[in-house]
Each structure stands twice: as structure tokens, then as C-alpha cells.
Amino acid sequence: MGQITVLQAALIAAWVAVVESRIIGYTLSGFLRFTAVGTGFVVGLIMGNVPQAMVIAATIQLVYMGIIAPGGTTPSETVVATAVAVPVALASGMTPEQSIAVAVPVGLLAAYLVSFRFFINSLITHWVDRLAEELNDRGITFASVVLTTIITMVLFFPSVFVAVYYGAPLIDSFLKTIPQSVLHALTVVGGSLPALGIALTLAVIGRRELMVFYLLAYFVSLILKPLNVNALIYAIFGGIAAYIYVILYYKNVFENDTNADYETKNSEDNDTRRKMDTTISNSDIKVTEKDLKSTWFRWWLTTEVPHSFERLQALAFQWSIMPVLRKLYKNNLNELKEAYKRHLVFFNTQGTWGGAPILGITLSLEEQRARAIADGKEAPDPNIINATKVGLMGPLAGIGDSVEWSTIMYLLIAIALPWAKSGSAMGALFPLILFPVITYTYGYYFLRLGYRLGRESVNVLLGGEKLKALITGLSTLGLFMMGVLTSSYVSISTPLKWTISGKAFELQAILDKILPGMLPLLTVLLVYWYFTKKGLKVLKVLGWMVVIFFILGWIGIL
Amino acid sequence: MWKVVFARVDDRLIHGQIMTRWMKGFPGASIVIVDDSLAVDNFMKNIYTMAAPPGVKVKVVSVDTALKEWNQKANIDEKVFLLFKDIQTVERTIKEGIPIKTLNIGGVAKMPDKKAITQSVNLNSQEAEILWNLHRNFGIEIYLQMVPDSEKLSINTVIEKYFPQLK
Numbered sequence: 001m002g003q004i005t006v007l008q009a010a011l012i013a014a015w016v017a018v019v020e021s022r023i024i025g026y027t028l029s030g031f032l033r034f035t036a037v038g039t040g041f042v043v044g045l046i047m048g049n050v051p052q053a054m055v056i057a058a059t060i061q062l063v064y065m066g067i068i069a070p071g072g073t074t075p076s077e078t079v080v081a082t083a084v085a086v087p088v089a090l091a092s093g094m095t096p097e098q099s100i101a102v103a104v105p106v107g108l109l110a111a112y113l114v115s116f117r118f119f120i121n122s123l124i125t126h127w128v129d130r131l132a133e134e135l136n137d138r139g140i141t142f143a144s145v146v147l148t149t150i151i152t153m154v155l156f157f158p159s160v161f162v163a164v165y166y167g168a169p170l171i172d173s174f175l176k177t178i179p180q181s182v183l184h185a186l187t188v189v190g191g192s193l194p195a196l197g198i199a200l201t202l203a204v205i206g207r208r209e210l211m212v213f214y215l216l217a218y219f220v221s222l223i224l225k226p227l228n229v230n231a232l233i234y235a236i237f238g239g240i241a242a243y244i245y246v247i248l249y250y251k252n253v254f255e256n257d258t259n260a261d262y263e264t265k266n267s268e269d270n271d272t273r274r275k276m277d278t279t280i281s282n283s284d285i286k287v288t289e290k291d292l293k294s295t296w297f298r299w300w301l302t303t304e305v306p307h308s309f310e311r312l313q314a315l316a317f318q319w320s321i322m323p324v325l326r327k328l329y330k331n332n333l334n335e336l337k338e339a340y341k342r343h344l345v346f347f348n349t350q351g352t353w354g355g356a357p358i359l360g361i362t363l364s365l366e367e368q369r370a371r372a373i374a375d376g377k378e379a380p381d382p383n384i385i386n387a388t389k390v391g392l393m394g395p396l397a398g399i400g401d402s403v404e405w406s407t408i409m410y411l412l413i414a415i416a417l418p419w420a421k422s423g424s425a426m427g428a429l430f431p432l433i434l435f436p437v438i439t440y441t442y443g444y445y446f447l448r449l450g451y452r453l454g455r456e457s458v459n460v461l462l463g464g465e466k467l468k469a470l471i472t473g474l475s476t477l478g479l480f481m482m483g484v485l486t487s488s489y490v491s492i493s494t495p496l497k498w499t500i501s502g503k504a505f506e507l508q509a510i511l512d513k514i515l516p517g518m519l520p521l522l523t524v525l526l527v528y529w530y531f532t533k534k535g536l537k538v539l540k541v542l543g544w545m546v547v548i549f550f551i552l553g554w555i556g557i558l
Numbered sequence: 559m560w561k562v563v564f565a566r567v568d569d570r571l572i573h574g575q576i577m578t579r580w581m582k583g584f585p586g587a588s589i590v591i592v593d594d595s596l597a598v599d600n601f602m603k604n605i606y607t608m609a610a611p612p613g614v615k616v617k618v619v620s621v622d623t624a625l626k627e628w629n630q631k632a633n634i635d636e637k638v639f640l641l642f643k644d645i646q647t648v649e650r651t652i653k654e655g656i657p658i659k660t661l662n663i664g665g666v667a668k669m670p671d672k673k674a675i676t677q678s679v680n681l682n683s684q685e686a687e688i689l690w691n692l693h694r695n696f697g698i699e700i701y702l703q704m705v706p707d708s709e710k711l712s713i714n715t716v717i718e719k720y721f722p723q724l725k
């Protein structure tokens with residue numbers, strides 16, 4: 001077998017530690033945490049075998065499609081599962097399907113470490129409260145951002161290092177001792193579990209009336225399999241199908257476009273109001289374009305870094321607007337202290353769809369308040385600021401988790417997966433670059449919208465049918481790509497054959513005559529049906545699938 | 559008459575856990591938020607309605623309106639997914655006569671007087687007492703659970719472990 005050196009294990013562990021600390025940004029660290037392809041690529045670089053690492057990561061990815069973390073915890077930590085399973089499989093020569101047997105238990109165990117991290121961050125929260133009382137900005141930065149990062153790294157580095165460095169030889173010697181039938185059973189389990197990831201994605205982004213696009217793509221790609229169609233071509237097909245559906249379904253949206261007028265009118269109103277304000281008040285108490293940019297960067301960078309069970313994203317929110325608050329209330333330290341404290345209370349939302357507009361609205365409200373105080377006029381009640389944040393954080397998180405994490409992220413992965421499966425680094429780089437860039441860009445636009453229009457920005461963001469049409473289009477394309485993936489990458493087939501009066505029958509050949517690819521499709525649909533009837537109990541289904549397919553593989557039915 | 563398929567207390571009401579996890583187990587159900595103060599806040603009411611992804615209906619009603627709608631024959635077999643911001647509102651709703659068989663406690667934020675029970679639920683003794691009474695007097699199955707994949711804790715266990723004086 002190949003060897004994993006101390007340096008390689010240390011580099012892989014360091015990678016996981018950085019991703020888990022989330023200090024590389026909200027949508028970049030989230031992407032790397034939830035999905036396998038990015039880590040697969042990095043581990044491939046470290047191990048000096050990118051193509052095979054991509055193939056293994058693609059197989060792991062399919063099992064974990066649709067996994068996101070509403071509320072902070074995932075049922076399974078994909079990044080850790082991948083970082084351990086890929087090098088171990090590379091070193092011991094396991095097949096991609098067999099590597100699933102390493103990935104699944106490791107992912108489950110790592111989920112506990114994440115919970116432990118949230119617990120430790122809760123302890124830091126109380127220290128930040130005291131630092132805010134002292135208006136100690138450097139102390140707050142250290143506690144909220146630096147210390148939380150270091151603690152998570154310390155938590156993850158040793159455990160991943162040990163698992164990678166000592167795991168590989170252990171698994172290798174284990175593989176030599178287990179019988180062929182068990183090895184076969186593990187391969188069967190690994191081949192069937194992508195059905196779980198695909199069914200979960202269908203349940204999360206799909207709706208019953210759109211399932212027809214899944215079936216369409218499944219059968220089209222089944223027929224076209226011999227042609228080896230490029231994945232991007234399928235994405236274009238799916239895009240066209242989605243476009244036609246949306247055009248027909250949301251006909252009226254494209255005919256009368258009232259939304260845009262509304263936005264311009266309101267922003268003009270607000271701009272005039274702001275101009276009037278500046279003429280009569282302290283002109284240096286002003287949130288500038290540069291402030292908006294740096295606030296957005298600070299928030300995007302640290303959204304999940306000081307995340308704790310007690311306050312969730314509160315510390316990141318306060319840290320993001322701290323310099324602007326300092327500027328707005330520089331002549332009134334008592335008010336500054338109050339502002340620090342009011343932004344340290346419980347806050348949790350989806351970072352881009354919720355966090356960005358809420359930050360913008362908050363800055364606009366704080367600016368109004370600071371000016372009024374400086375001019376000795378009646379200032380807006382600070383309770384309104386908090387009520388606005390608290391009111392908006394829930395509904396915006398609902399839409400953000402649905403659109404951004406569930407749909408856009410897994411759509412990009414679905415398009416890139418065939419590249420990954422063929423060993424190409426594009427399978428990782430395409431979503432790894434596009435997802436953070438897209439989300440960072442529209443997030444900044446949302447923040448500016450929030451600042452310019454205040455509360456009304458949310459009406460502009462959510463109002464009208466345009467957004468619904470867009471979401472429906474993306475979901476349709478997503479379901480289409482899931483159909484393509486099912487036909488190519490869920491492998492369930494039976495080796496059963498028997499002889500009746502001298503004539504040999506092969507069950508798989510008979511099944512293929514009735515309906516090619518029947519077993520993978522049925523498995524996906526069965527799991528999907530379970531999810532929509534019994535709820536999204538991912539771990540329960542995972543457990544049952546492992547047991548059932550292991551037994552079926554072991555006794556030779558599959 | 560509504561068919562209550564799921565009822566939950568969550569101070570954030572609708573968010574990612576609801577939209578991407580719980581709701582998926584009840585396709586076709588509409589979300590009904592029961593909250594007196596939200597029902598008169600037109601701005602927020604509008605936001606909740608708009609923030610629903612396509613295919614999901616959201617309504618915000620007061621306890622009284624909920625009762626009226628529940629009694630209407632026209633709504634027969636409409637599947638609803640009830641959401642409450644606080645435990646007091648659930649108590650009122652149940653006492654007014656909307657039968658809820660099982661109640662999920664999903665999110666109650668930390669306050670100085672509240673004990674941390676699970677990672678997302680914090681209760682004070684008044685709230686625990688209300689839940690305990692609802693369980694004993696109305697036979698409602700009450701459990702603490704964040705998302706379908708997280709650990710489920712029954713009210714019995716909670717009372718035994720954290721509020722034994724109520725037993």
C-alpha cells in the first residue's frame with residue numbers, strides 16, 4: 001500500500017481545521033463544510049493524486065447531496081468524512097464505493113465535535129459582554145474572531161491528524177483480513193447510498209409537480225448514455241426546459257413588470273430624505289459606501305466564526321458593524337456602549353439573504369439615531385432596531401436556506417459532478433469559485449438595498465412574482481440534473497441467475513428488458529416517498545439503507 | 559375544520575429549519591402562524607407571506623381568528639402546519655378549543671431566568687409548568703426537537719431532569 005506521511009496527514013488536518021473554523025468566509029467555508037468535492041481536490045493535491053481523489057470525492061459527494069445545516073448542526077460533517085476517507089482510500093487502494101464505509105462513520109462522529117465547538121463559543125460570549133461594557137474593540141476582535149478560530153482549530157486538528165495518519169494502516173490491515181463477501185457487501189452499500197443523497201435533494205429543492213422533470217432527465221440520459229454527453233450539455237437542456245416551464249407558468253410576471261418602478265420610486269424618496277438630513281445635521285455622522293463594503297466583508301468573513309448555542313451569530317453581527325458604530329457615536333460613548341450591547345443579543349439568520357439586508361437596515365437606523373442624538377433631536381427608539389432585526393431574521397433565513405444552500409449550491413455541484421467523477425479538477429473548481437463569487441456579489445447588493453430603502457427593501461427583495469419564478473426555474477433545473485446523476489451514478493444491480501431446463505436466465509438482463517435502470521430509480525423514488533411521508537429523517541434512512549443493502553449484498557442478491 | 563398535521567413552538571417562527579426540513583415531511587400543508595401581535599402588524603404579516611417559497615402558503619392569524627377558521631366547514635381537511643412564537647399562546651389556543659395531539663418545542667431562546675434544556679430550547683419553570691399541565695390535562699404528546707434528525711426529548715424526561723419540583 002501507499003504511505004501517508006506525517007506531513008501529508010498534518011496538511012490534511014490543517015485544511016479541515018481551517019474549514020471548520022469558518023474563518024475563510026460564510027459561503028466559502030459553508031460550501032467546503034457541506035460538500036465533498038472541494039476537500040477531495042485539496043486532499044488530492046496533498047496526496048499527489050488529484051484524478052483518483054476526485055473520483056472518490058464524487059462518490060462521497062453523492063451520498064451527502066442535500067445536506068445543509070439549518071440551526072448550525074449537520075447530521076454528518078461532510079468535510080471531515082471526505083478528508084479522512086479520501087487519503088485512506090488512496091493509500092489502501094480501496095474502491096470509491098468501499099471508501100463510503102469509512103466516510104459515513106467518520107462524518108457522524110465529527111458532528112459531535114461541531115456541537116462541542118458551539119458549546120465552547122457560548123463561554124466566550126460572556127467575556128465579550130464584559131469587553132463591550134469596557135468599549136474594548138481590540139479585545140472584542142480577539143475574543144469574537146481570533147480566539148474562536150483558534151479554539152476550533154485546536155479541536156479539529158489533532159483528531160483529524162490521528163484519523164488520517166493512523167487510520168490508513170489500520171484500515172489497510174483490516175481490509176486484508178475481511179472475507180470477499182463482506183468486501184462485496186460494502187461495495188453494494190457504497191453503490192446504493194447515492195440514492196439517499198439524490199432523494200434528499202429531490203425532497204429539499206423539489207415539489208411534486210416538478211418531479212416530472214426528474215423523470216424526464218432520468219430517461220433521456222439513460223437513452224443517451226452511449227453517446228457520453230457532456231454534463232454542461234445536460235445543464236443547458238435542463239436550463240431550456242426550466243425556462244420554458246417558468247415562461248408558461250409565470251406568464252403574467254414577464255408581461256407586466258411593476259416591481260422595478262416601485263424600487264426606483266422608493267429609493268428616490270429615501271435619497272431625498274437623506275439629502276435633507278445631511279443639510280441640517282452633522283455631515284460627518286454618515287455611513288459611506290466604504291463603510292457598507294467593509295461591513296459586508298466583515299460579516300461575510302465571520303458570520304459563523306463565533307457561532308454559539310446561546311446567541312448564535314450575535315457576536316459576528318456586533319463585530320461587523322463595530323467600526324461604523326464607533327464612527328457614528330464617537331462623541332457619545334454612553335450611546336456607543338448601548339449600541340454595542342444591543343447588537344450582542346441573540347441573532348441568527350441565513351447570512352446572505354437575511355444577514356445582508358438586515359445589516360443594511362440596521363446601519364441606516366443607527367445612522368438616523370446617531371444623527372438625531374447629535375442634533376439634540378428626538379431619536380428613534382433603539383427597541384425598534386432590535387425588533388426589526390428579530391422580526392426579519394426568521395423569514396429571510398427560510399428563503400435563504402431554501403434558495404442559496406439547498407438550491408444554488410447543490411445545482412452547481414450537480415453540474416460539476418460528472419467532471420469530478422471522471423477525475424477532473426474542474427469538478428471541484430467550478431462550484432468552488434462560482435458559489436462564493438455569486439453569493440458574495442448579490443449579498444453586497446442586498447446590503448446596499450437594505451441601507452438605501454430601510455425596511456422597505458425587504459418588500460423589494462421578496463415582493464412580486466419574479467423571485468418565485470426564479471426559484472421555480474432553479475428548482476426545475478436542479479431536479480433535471482438529479483435525474484442525470486441518478487442514471488449515471490447510482491449503481492444497484494443483481495447478479496442473480498438460474499437455469500431452468502437447461503436454459504440460463506439472468507435476472508438483471510430480464511429487468512433491463514422491462515425497464516432499464518429500474519433498481520436505481522425505484523430506490524431513489526422509495527427514499528423520496530419516505531421523506532415526503534415520514535419527514536426528513538436522514539440518519540434513520542442512512543442506517544436502514546446500510547443494513548438492508550449490506551445484507552442483500554452479503555447473501556448475494558445484489 | 560383544519561387538519562393539524564404539525565404544531566411547533568419556535569420564537570423565530572419560520573426559518574431554515576422549518577422551510578428546508580420540517581415542511582418537507584408535509585407536502586401540501588399550509589403554514590399558519592398563530593400570534594396576536596403579529597396578526598395586527600401588517601408589515602411583518604406581509605413579509606411572512608412573501609418569504610414563503612413557491613408552493614407553500616403562509617397565513618398569520620390571531621388566536622380568535624384561528625378558532626373561527628378552525629370552526630369553518632369550508633376549511634374541512636385543509637392540512638395546516640401550526641407555528642407559535644411562545645408557549646403561552648399555545649396554551650390559550652388549546653384552551654380555546656383547537657385540539658392539538660402532539661406539540662413540538664423547537665426553539666425558545668436563552669434568557670437570564672431560563673435553563674438550557676437542549677441546544678435550541680431554554681425554559682423557565684412557568685413555561686415548564688404550562689407544558690406539563692397541557693400534557694397531563696389534555697393528553698398532548700409534547701417533545702423537544704430541533705430538526706427531524708436531532709435528538710427527541712419527551713416532556714416527561716424534561717420535567718424529571720430539570721424541574722422535578724413540578725412532578
